[in-house]
Amino acid sequence: xxxxxxxxxxxxxxxxxxxxxxxxxxxxxxxxxxxxxxxxxxxxxxxxxxxxxxxxxxxxxxxxxxxxxxxxxxxxxxxxxxxxxxxxxxxxxxxxxxxxxxxxxxxxxxxxxxxxxxxxxxxxxxxxxxxxxxxxxxxxxxxxxxxxxxxxxxxxxxxxxxxxxxxxxxxxxxxxxxxxxxxxxxxxxxxxxxxxxxxxxxxxxxxxxxxxxxxxxxxxxxxxxxxxxxxxxxxxxxxxxxxxxxxxxxxxxxxxxxxxxxxxxxxxxxxxxxxxxxxxxxxxxxxxxxxxxxxxxxxxxxxxxxxxxxxxxxxxxxxxxxxxxxxxxxxxxxxxxxxxxxxxxxxxxxxxxxxxxxxxxxxxxxxxxxxxxxxxxxxxxxxxxxxxxxxxxxxxxxxxxxxxxxxxxxxxxxxxxxxxxxxxxxxxxxxxxxxxxxxxxxxxxxxxxxxxxxxxxxxxxxxxxxxxxxxxxxxxxxxxxxxxxxxxxxxxxxxxxxxxxxxxxxxxxxxxxxxxxxxxxxxxxxxxxxxxxx
Numbered sequence: 133x134x135x136x137x138x139x140x141x142x143x144x145x146x147x148x149x150x151x152x153x154x155x156x157x158x159x160x161x162x163x164x165x166x167x168x169x170x171x172x173x174x175x176x177x178x179x180x181x182x183x184x185x186x187x188x189x190x191x192x193x194x195x196x197x198x199x200x201x202x203x204x205x206x207x208x209x210x211x212x213x214x215x216x217x218x219x220x221x222x223x224x225x226x227x228x229x230x231x232x233x234x235x236x237x238x239x240x241x242x243x244x245x246x247x248x249x250x251x252x253x254x255x256x257x258x259x260x261x262x263x264x265x266x267x268x269x270x271x272x273x274x275x276x277x278x279x280x281x282x283x284x285x286x287x288x289x290x291x292x293x294x295x296x297x298x299x300x301x302x303x304x305x306x307x308x309x310x311x312x313x314x315x316x317x318x319x320x321x322x323x324x325x326x327x328x329x330x331x332x333x334x335x336x337x338x339x340x341x342x343x344x345x346x347x348x349x350x351x352x353x354x355x356x357x358x359x360x361x362x363x364x365x366x367x368x369x370x371x372x373x374x375x376x377x378x379x380x381x382x383x384x385x386x387x388x389x390x391x392x393x394x395x396x397x398x399x400x401x402x403x404x405x406x407x408x409x410x411x412x413x414x415x416x417x418x419x420x421x422x423x424x425x426x427x428x429x430x431x432x433x434x435x436x437x438x439x440x441x442x443x444x445x446x447x448x449x450x451x452x453x454x455x456x457x458x459x460x461x462x463x464x465x466x467x468x469x470x471x472x473x474x475x476x477x478x479x480x481x482x483x484x485x486x487x488x489x490x491x492x493x494x495x496x497x498x499x500x501x502x503x504x505x506x507x508x509x510x511x512x513x514x515x516x517x518x519x520x521x522x523x524x525x526x527x528x529x530x531x532x533x534x535x536x537x538x539x540x541x542x543x544x545x546x547x548x549x550x551x552x553x554x555x556x557x558x559x560x561x562x563x564x565x566x567x568x569x570x571x572x573x574x575x576x577x578x579x580x581x582x583x584x585x586x587x588x589x590x591x592x593x594x595x596x597x598x599x600x601x602x603x604x605x606x607x608x609x610x611x612x613x614x615x616x617x618x619x620x621x622x623x624x625x626x627x628x629x630x631x632x633x634x635x636x637x638x639x640x641x642x643x644x645x646x647x648x649x650x651x652x653x654x655x656x657x658x659x660x661x662x663x664x665x666x
Contacts, residue, residue: 133485133571137243137260138192138492138500141205142562147248150192150500150556155263191554192502196263201250207281207296208568211308212289213244213261241289243570245308249278249296257311269311276300280327283308284351285334293351295337297325303339305354315354319347327375332382340373340387364391365409375418379428380484384444386430388416396430396444405444406430406458414438414465418480422505424488429509431462431491433477438465439493439550441508462508462550473497478564485573490553494564501555507548 139149246258249271255278256268271278276299283291284305293314294306301320304313323342330337336357337349348358364371372390379385384405386396392415396406410416416432421444423429428444442459466475474497483490489506558564 133483133490133573135242135572136192136483136485136492136502137210137570138556138567139208139210139246139248140494140500140558140564140567141201141208141248141250142498142558143204143565144562145199145201145203145205145250145252146197146558146562147200147205147208147246148197148558149195149246149260151195151243152191152193154193155195190556192556194556197558200248200256201252201254203251204565205248205250206278206565207249208566209247209281209283209294210243210260210568210570211245211247211283211291212241212287212570212572214289215240215242241572244289245283246568247281247283247294249281251277253277255296255311267311271296271298271304272313274300275302275304276324279325280339282328282330282337284330284337285332286330287332288334291334293334295328295330297328297339299324301325301341301343303328303349305351317349317354317356319349319356319359320345323370326373327387329376329378329385331378332380338376338378338385338387340376342370342372344370344372346373346376346387362389362393366391374416377420379421380482384421384428386419386421386444388419388432390415392416394419394430394432394442396442406442408442408459410434410440411436417476417478420480420482420491422482422489422491423509427509427513429489429505429512431480431482431505433480433493434465435476436465437463437475437477437495439463439477439480439503439505441505441512441549443512458512460508460511460549462503462505479567481567481569483569483571485571492567492569494567496563497557498562498564499555499557500564500567502553504551504553505549506551508550511549 133152135152137149137151139147141147243260245266246260247255248258249255253271253276254268255271257266258264259266278296279299280297282295284293284295285291291308294308294311296304296306298304301318301322301324303317303319303325305315305317306312307314320339320341321343325339325341327340328337329339330351335350335352337351339347339349341347344362344364346360346362347356348360349355350357362371362373371393374388374390376385376387383400384396384398386394386406388394392410392412394406394408394410394416395404397404410432414434414436416434418433420431421428422431422441423444430442430444432440432442434440439462440459441462474495476496477493478496479492479494481492483492483502487504487506489504489509491503491505492500493503494500
């Protein structure tokens with residue numbers, strides 16, 4: 133893609149972001165802002181860059197790192213914004229304001245808004261165009277901890293709403309403009325919502341929970357449209373849906389469960405296009421669709437460090453009997469160990485633009501990789517073609533040299549089933565909880581300026597919730613002074629490899645350790661207060 137942006141959240145409450153475009157800070161604005169939070173984030177970012185130096189010519193560059201939440205980051209979502217080529221004196225041009233709506237249609241999109249939610253029940257909103265924080269708010273009291281999120285419509289440059297799944301089984305629909313509660317969806321039990329996927333049209337959404345349910349929501353009417361119950365091989369227990377995603381065209385969806393099931397289903401007919409069960413140790417944590425006109429595939433990030441790719445779609449029984457391959461292990465899992473540890477794949481998301489087989493993965497060791505899975509897909513497509521074409525008996529008698537050449541070609545194909553194009557990591561080796569990926573294949577003008585997005589700061593007044601399930605005094609929003617997201621000065625490096633400075637690594641770990649201690653003190657104080665009140 134012409135531009136790719138990745139944001140990762142960690143167990144320590146840190147957000148880190150990479151982009152193919154390096155952000156340049158306005159020095160004049162820097163001089164005006166010098167608060168304690170900024171200094172802490174500057175120190176943290178400097179340490180991260182020192183422990184994992186980056187080549188300034190690298191495809192992905194770390195643009196920011198900051199401690200946002202008191203506790204783990206549970207979910208991250210990014211939306212788009214318009215990019216304008218501002219000429220001279222654009223602020224005073226009335227014609228430009230009049231034609232702004234028309235011009236937006238023809239302008240390219242850039243990363244616009246970043247929404248993150250953590251274990252501290254706090255939701256933070258950032259502008260990625262201005263690199264500032266627009267505000268933050270708490271989830272309504274007694275509604276639980278945020279677990280998943282999404283914008284609606286997901287690919288729209290100006291999404292109208294944001295959805296947030298909670299540990300109590302509720303889904304809150306916020307108006308995107310001022311983040312006020314517009315509606316609350318009830319369909320899952322109190323075990324919680326685990327995943328959420330908004331349809332490309334923005335008119336409906338799917339959610340999965342720990343109650344063994346997949347719920348289809350009509351976002352236009354704000355109500356539950358359909359419920360599908362997932363069977364659990366273990367009787368007496370309900371399945372847990374780990375992840376759920378839509379295909380790009382919205383005609384199919386796929387989900388994976390904690391019990392090892394991976395299913396892809398056609399939306400209109402409800403027919404299962406793929407339904408398999410992985411070993412429990414190799415269960416999928418997340419899945420994503422890849423491919424296009426030649427064929428649709430599903431890639432899975434597995435707990436054992438494996439990355440299988442499955443063909444999605446109906447294949448005739450004759451082809452099955454003839455040995456058509458439906459799956460390829462693009463990255464082999466670790467063998468001979470009880471757990472993959474840092475090598476287990478935690479997250480996977482597809483990348484739009486460029487090859488339709490690009491994915492971004494994150495493992496427990498804090499390494500984020502851009503991987504091309506086209507090789508794995510081509511192996512399945514080529515084998516299917518060979519089976520369909522058939523072969524004459526006379527062709528079976530071939531020279532040994534010809535057979536050797538075919539075997540060598542096959543080995544080469546297996547070696548390129550998954551090509552790792554780029555890898556980055558958070559310098560401290562922090563464990564990643566979630567990622568969000570934004571990408572575009574539109575042409576980018578390097579001289580164009582970034583348009584300030586239309587996000588408004590969250591109002592200071594208390595918002596009155598319209599739903600019966602929320603009391604009038606439970607929803608509070610706070611106005612927060614915008615803080616700059618600190619941006620690194622990229623340093624040159626002779627080789628594009630990860631090199632760790634032991635001394636700097638210890639300092640970075642010390643910073644994270646201090647943050648954990650502060651978090652523990654806050655929890656202890658909170659527990660003491662609760663005991664006194666009892």
